[in-house]
Amino acid sequence: MSTKYKKVAVSDRLPNRSGDFLTSIGWLYFNPDTKEWGFHFPFSTPEYWLEEVPDYEDEMREMFEKAIQYLNQCDWCPNMVETYGNFVMNSTELLTKLKQQ
16 A cells, blocks of 8 residues: 545644644644644644545556456346446546556
């Protein structure tokens, strides 16, 4: 599993732990006890900070590939063919998008 970051507005939420965070004004230390940012720029409040979030892209890709492979091996009732076709088409499209990133 790889790691990605998402932008979090300071007005929406502050980090829940102390540490260095990449912010709109550079790397700043955040202290959750005092709810203050930085040693180098005291009283500077960034517009946003980057939160580390898990990236499940590889796991999703593997699951969709297995599902498509499994579904291609199944016998289908005529009334399920459209649902099957839509699933395979949408899954294949998502896999293509993931591979292009």
